Amino acid sequence: MNKFLASLSFILIVNLSWSQATTEGIRSKLAAEASISLNSNGIAYIPAFSLEKPAIIGAFSLQKGRFSYDPQLSYGLDLKPWIIDNWFHYRIVERPLFELKAGGVVSAFFSEYETADEPVLQAQKYLAAEVVGTYRFSSLSSLAITYLIDRGQDPGTLTGHFFNLQAERADMGLGSKGLLFASIQVFYIDYTGDNDGLFTAAYLSASIRNFPLSVFFQGIMDLWTNMDPSPGFKWNAGIAYRIATQGL
Numbered sequence: 121m122n123k124f125l126a127s128l129s130f131i132l133i134v135n136l137s138w139s140q141a142t143t144e145g146i147r148s149k150l151a152a153e154a155s156i157s158l159n160s161n162g163i164a165y166i167p168a169f170s171l172e173k174p175a176i177i178g179a180f181s182l183q184k185g186r187f188s189y190d191p192q193l194s195y196g197l198d199l200k201p202w203i204i205d206n207w208f209h210y211r212i213v214e215r216p217l218f219e220l221k222a223g224g225v226v227s228a229f230f231s232e233y234e235t236a237d238e239p240v241l242q243a244q245k246y247l248a249a250e251v252v253g254t255y256r257f258s259s260l261s262s263l264a265i266t267y268l269i270d271r272g273q274d275p276g277t278l279t280g281h282f283f284n285l286q287a288e289r290a291d292m293g294l295g296s297k298g299l300l301f302a303s304i305q306v307f308y309i310d311y312t313g314d315n316d317g318l319f320t321a322a323y324l325s326a327s328i329r330n331f332p333l334s335v336f337f338q339g340i341m342d343l344w345t346n347m348d349p350s351p352g353f354k355w356n357a358g359i360a361y362r363i364a365t366q367g368l
Contacts, residue, residue, distance in 0.1 A: 148185040149366065155179050157336075157360035162194055162202060166268075166282050167321045167340045168309050170354055171202050186211040190223075200241060204228045219254045229277075245273040250282075261289045270311075280311030294326060301325045301334075306343075317345025325360070334360050 155178070162175025171194070178193045190207040209223035227246040232239050250268040257263070268282040286305035294300050303323045310316050319342050327334035338356040345351065 151181075151183045151364070151366050153181040153183075153362070153364040155360050155362040157358050159356050159358040161354065161356040162196070163338060163340070163354075163356050164194075164203060165192070165205065166309060167305075167307070167338075168315075168317060168319055168342075168351065170340075170356070171196065173197075175202060186214060200232070201228070201230045201243075203230070217256050219256075220252070221254075222249070222251050224249045244277045246277065247271050247273060260291050261287070263287050278311045278313060278315060280309060280315065283308045297329050299327050299329055301327075314346050314348065317347060317351075318343045319345075332362050334362070336360060 157177050157179075159175045159177060161173065162171030162177065164170060174197045176195045176197065176199075179190070180192070181188055181190045183189075188209045188211075190209060192203070192205040192207070193201075194203040195201055205225050205227045207223055207225045209221050211219060211221045213220035225246075225248045227248065228243045229246060230241055230243050232241050234240075248268055248270040250266060252264055252266045254262050254264040264284075264286045266282070266284040266286070268284075270278070270280050270282065272278050284305055284307040286303055286307075288301070288303040290301050292300040292302070301324070305321050306319070307321070308316075308318050319340060321338065321340040323336065323338045325334045325336035336358055340351075340354045342351050
């Protein structure tokens with residue numbers, strides 16, 4: 121009897137949650153956003169890893185209600201693919217001051233190796249899931265905590281965990297027309313094959329109000345790592361173009 125009541129309660133909770141999400145999805149409009157950036161050094165979603173050469177990165181987002189699809193495409197300047205991420209997110213809690221979302225990604229990481237005949241581009245598959253909690257101090261500043269578990273699906277791929285604490289400050293005035301965006305993060309990675317470490321990273325971008333172009337600088341430094349050789353300090357600079365639409 122207790123099991124029956126517990127099962128019934130679970131079914132009711134799931135149905136109520138699904139009904140609420142469906143109703144919100146029907147009432148809400150589709151929001152779309154896209155940005156394309158030219159980078160002096162491609163930096164991955166986990167900033168400890170990079171392409172070590174210039175890259176073109178496109179980030180896109182389609183959101184309706186609590187659901188969003190957030191793919192990211194990363195290519196070298198030779199237009200050879202580096203990373204293709206297909207992110208899917210659901211906002212479990214969506215409040216003015218706090219947001220909790222969960223997501224999953226299907227990724228392909230491309231690497232090139234030489235053969236006797238010609239270079240071969242190999243794709244390795246990854247599956248990952250993350251949970252992100254964000255507290256907003258105001259409409260312009262926030263603090264986010266992320267946990268991600270990553271699983272390589274092919275021989276030779278990495279498996280591990282990513283913990284990230286990130287503070288952001290947006291739309292800081294730079295004169296009458298300029299805007300600044302800044303973020304700082306501390307993150308820890310624990311991956312197979314001696315790919316562990318504690319890192320810090322900073323990101324700063326500048327733009328003109330109501331203008332889609334921005335310039336940015338990014339720096340990453342290891343505080344402790346067992347990687348050999350140590351990644352040391354890495355930096356990335358570039359230019360980004362962003363567009364966003366509401367109410368499609």
